[in-house]
Amino acid sequence: MVTKVKNKFYITTPIYYVNDQPHIGHAYTTIVADVLARYYRQKIGKENVYFLTGTDEHGAKVAESAALKNISPQKFTDQISQQFKDAWQNLAITNDDFIRTTESRHQKIVVNILNKLKAVKTPAGNEVLYETDYEGLYCVGCEKFILESELVDGKCPDHNKEPEQVKEKNWFFKLADYLSIIQQKIESDELTIYPKARKNEVLGLIKQGIPDFSISRSKKSVPWGIDLLWDKNQKAYVWVDALSNYITALDYPKGKLYQKFWPADIQLMAVDILKFHTLYWPAILLALDIPLPKILAIHGFFTINGQKMSKSLGNVVHPDELVKEYGAEVTKYLILSQFSFGSESDIKVEEFPNKYNADLVNGLGNLVNRITKMVEEYLKGKIKIDDLENISLKIGTEEMIEQLNFKEALFKIWARIQDCDTAIDQDKPWILAKSKNIKDQEKLKSVLGKYIKDLYIISINLKPFMSETAAKILKIITASKIKKPATPLFPRK
């Protein structure tokens, strides 16, 4: 594992549900996608990389939230969707497209996809879509189906009313006919589920048996959504509508982007939507006779200071707060250097200032200062570096990025920073600088040149993570006269 990329790279985040503001979890997925996109743009060319994110904007909850605010669902989704766009801009995210499920370009294609699904048969010869009764508890107050587990004393907690047992006809997707095919593709890694623990979890789910899923709901239970053409009383339920964004954004089936970029090289998500992406989504693609994505990469949830992040606990961390405090690049660094992709990790917000001072102020920022100051003072800012182009830049970060091990990738860069600090202490350039001896003068030039090369290597490797910082350092060290920066790269907090 993980990513094997030749001539093009298509990466997606989930489309985020607009029921609430962006938080650090959304930000993490998006930051990871951004790092990979930047990395591959550097490697295979900007025009060969496509990075998609967006928002999922239909459904009963959105309609409800809009009603609470007394505005139309469209207006409501416009607002929240914009918050996501702003958040990504503030984090300097470089997505190539941002798709909204309420856009007509999406809806038109979803209608086509639904019609296609309605027309085709499964490999076993059954209709892919079939109509059957959906039975459940319905709360009139909420105007939606409610799970038994949501009830308090048998009543809807919001309306303090007993729900009614309601039957309605819905359209279902014949998942059962695809499970064994999907299972085989997952087992053989033709469809790679990463990390392995998640792959095993999915295979376990298949073994337990997954019921067919509904692709439509009645208009009264899902008032805000895409109509089914062949059944006027029904609207598309979330799965087909939301999941198909990954191809509608590419203008499936005829679009140039679709031809060039599908299948996706990697689709990122958190555990909560594992089942939908590893089973429903491949099944839909198989039914449409579309190739499956290559890798589905699943990351864990954050806990905040050891607790689950939740609105009711009031410990939700929003990316904008961090950006305001640290700026986009440092925020990305702090999040990626603390969180391991595959597993659940804890974010200790009160550790962020320490980490900032230790790694960025004392580490990278200080190193740039001490090196540039010496070059400025001892050599009048002039140093001859033989062909920067030809030095080896490889310090292991590439492999780590390709394996989604961002924490380790950053660690390797910081190991280089520390090595350089150690070398400076051993070489003692300030002693060499005082010597009149020609040999010492030569050595001074050579060690300072070595440090500049180190800064060069560090900057190049840092680019996918902190491209502005990398650019700043490169500008400083490639100037005709090297000078210690007037203001530190990272001011102490």
Added chain:
RNA sequence: CGCGGGGUAGAGCAGUUGGCAGCUCGGCAGGCCCAUAACCUGCAGGUCGUGGGUUCAAAUCCCACCCCCGCAACCA
């Protein structure tokens, strides 16, 4: 009940195919004077949850058990 994740130094974590227990922060003691009170070196600190087993060799593989977190909602 079941499913999933986890228990490694004071804190947070890494340990890929079994081969000398590591990293970051913090603590202590030195050093340095280029640097943002920054930087470097050394030291202290661990029965790797418990009990068995396999093996020349186990944090790692096998069995049993104990403890913690998630499997409502918001939601990546």
